[in-house]
Amino acid sequence: MQILSVQNPKVKQWSLLLTKKGRDSQGKFIIEGTHLVQEALQSGVRLETLLYSIDKGLPAELEQLLPDRSICVGVSEEVLAKCSDTQTPQGVAAIAEKYGLASAGLLEHPQPLVVVLDGVQDPGNVGTIVRSADAAGATGIVLGRGTADLYNPKTVRATMGSLFHLPIVEADLDEVLPMAAYKGVRLVGTSLQAESTCYELDLRLPTWLIVGNEGSGVSPQVERHVTHRTIIPMHGKAESLNVAMATTVLLFEAARQRVF
Template sequence: MERIESKSNNFLKEVKKLKDKKHRTKSSSFLVEGLRFVKEAIESDFNVEALIISDKILDKFYDLGIDSIDLENTRVVNVSDEIFTTVCDTESPQGILAIVKNKALEISEENGFYVLADRIQDPGNMGTIIRTAHAAGALGVILTKGTVDIYNEKTLRSTMGSIFKVPIIEDNNLELTKSLRDNGFKLVTSTLETDNNFFDVNLKDNVIISVGNEGNGISDELKGLSDIAVKIPMPGNAESLNAAVAASIMVYEVVRQNMI
C-alpha cells in the first residue's frame, strides 16, 4: 500500500478533477465512495484503477477482506483523514474511494426488455430507474442525448450499486433504438396524448419501455418512432406521475405479464 502525505500530489490533483463531468468524460473514469459501494465496484466486471483509503478506515478495510480481493492491477493509496476530505464529495465521508474505469457494454438482442430514459434530468430519478431496471431483470438501460450524467455523485448513490449490474448504453442519435426496432423490439412510449390504457397492452413480446423528461415528456423524435403509445391510468386525476415512479409501474407490468 502506497502512502501519500502531500495535498499537492499530482495523483490526488487528477482525482479531484474527476468531480467534474468534462474530466470524467475525458478520462472515461468516475468516482465511487463508501465501503459498500467500493466493494461492489471491486467485485464487478469493471476495472478499478485505484483505491484511496484514509487512516480512519484502515481497520475496516482489512476486516471486510477488501484487501484479499484481487487488486493486482489496482493502485492502493493511503492518506490522512485531512487529505481524504479534499478529494471526496460527501460531507461525512466513510474514508474510502475508488476510481473506476467506464465499461463499454455491448447491446444484447436476446428476448426481454429494455428501459429507455429520454432526457431524464433529475439524478435521483435516473438512479432509481437504473436500480429498478436491474431489479426487474432488464436487458439494459438506454440513455438519449440530454439525459443527466449517470456518473455524478447523486446519480451513482441513487443506483445503490446497480450501476455495476445492468448494462447502460448511450444512444445519442437513436441508432441503437432503431436497430432494436428493426430486430423485433417494440417501442412503448408513455404520453398523456392517447386513450390507450397501458395495462391493456401485450408486453410479453420484446419491448423497449420508454419514460420521458420530467417536464416535457417523450421527445417528438421518439414519438415518431413509437410502436405503441400508452397512458398509465390515473383515476385520482393527478396531472402526471414522477418519472421514476412511472418507469417502475411500466417495468413491473412487463415483469408481471411475463410471470403469468
Template sequence: MITSVKNERVKAWKKLHNRKERNNNQTFLIEGFHLLEEAWKSDWVIREIIAEEAVELPNWCQNYEVERVNEQVFELITQTQTPQGVAAVVEMKEALEREGNHLLLIDSVQDPGNLGTMIRTADAAGMDGIVLGHGTVDVYNDKVIRSTQGSIFHIPIYHANLSNEVIELRKNGFKIWATALQNAKKYNEITIDEKVALILGNEGAGVKKELIDAADEIVTIPIYGRAESLNVSIAAGILMYYLKR
C-alpha cells in the same frame, strides 16, 4: 501517505468531479464500502483504492493499489455528507451488444436521483439493458452512482441516438412503447410482445415527439388521485414490472 491537498494525485482525483475530466480519463470516482464491493464483485476495473489512514479495508483490497490519505485530503475528494473513508477510481465500461428482450430507453432525464433510481429499478425488475439518449444526465455523476446503490455495475448501459436506436430495435423485432398523456392507452390494457423497448422522457417535457411518433404503442399510467403526474422514476418502475410480470 498523502497529506497535502496540493499533491498532484489529489488534484487528479478532484478533477473527476467534472464530467469532461471523467470522459477524458475514462474513469470515475466511487465512494463507500458498498459501491466498492459491488464494483469488485462485478469485475469492473478498479484502478486504485483511496482510503483514510485508520480505515480497515477488506482482505481482497490487497490485490489493488491502495493510496492512504489523511482526513483533510479525503474530505477534499469526497462528495458525500458522511464519508466512510474509502473511495476508488474505476474505469468506465460501455456495453457493446444489445442483448435480451426488454430494454429501457431514457430520453433526456436530467435529475441524477431519477436516473440512478431508474437504473436501480431496472436492475431489480430484471430488465436486460438501458439505453441513454442525448441530453440525459451523466451516468457517472456522483449522485447518479449513489442512487443506483451498485446497480450501475450489474446491468448493461449503452449510449445512443434514440431515433436511430428505435429504427434498429424495430428491425430486430422489438415493439416500441413510449410514455405520453395524449392519445395514449392504459399500460395494463396493452398486450405485451416478446420484445419490448420502453421509452421514458424528460421530467418536464416528456418523451420527444419524434420518438412518440415512431412508437408502436403510446402508454400512460392512470392517476386515480389528485396528483398531476407521476415522478418519472416511479412511472418507469410500474411499467418495467408490468413488462416483466
C-alpha cells in the same frame, strides 16, 4: 502507500473526476463508499486505485475481495473530502475506468426489456431508474442525448450498485430506435391519449420502454419512433408521476406479466 496532502498531483487529478469534463478527459470515474466499492469488485469492475482513510483503515469486507493490495492507497480525511461531493465522506473511494458498451448487444437479446432515457436530466432519477431496471430484471438501458451522466457521483450513488449489474449504453436514439423496431421490438411510450393502460398492453413481447425529460417528456424527435402508447391509470388527484416512479411502475408490470 500513503497520501496526506490535498496538494498532491494525484489528488488534484482524482478531484477532477467530480466534474464531467474531468471524467471525459481521463476516461475514469469515482465510486464512493464501502457498499458501492464492494459491488464493483464483486461485479468484476477493474479498479485503478482504492483510497481508504488511514484513521479508519481498510474495511475487511473489501480486503478479502481485492486480488491485488498494491492498488490501495491510505489517505487523510482531507484527501477523501477533496475527492468526494458528499458532506461526510464514507472513508472509502475507488477510481475506476469508464466502460463503454456497444448497443448491438441489446439488440441481440431474444426477449428484451430495455429502458430508453431521452433527456432525463436529474442524476437521482437516472440512478433510481437504473436501480429499478435491475430489480425488475430488465435486459439493459439506453441513455440518449441530454440524459444525466451515468458516472456523475450522484447518479452512481443512486444506483446503489445496479450500474454494475446490467448493460448500460449511450447511443443516438435516432439511430438505435429504428434498428430495434426493425428487429421487431415494441417501442413503448406513455401518453395521456393512449387507448390502453400498461396493465392491458402485452409487455411479454420484446419491449423497449421510452421515458423522457422531467418537465417536457419525450422529445418530438424521439416520439416519432414510438410504436405503442400506453397510460398508467391513476385513481387519486395527482396529475402525474415522477419519471423514475412512472418507469418503475412500467418495469414491474412488465416483470409481473413475464414472471407470473
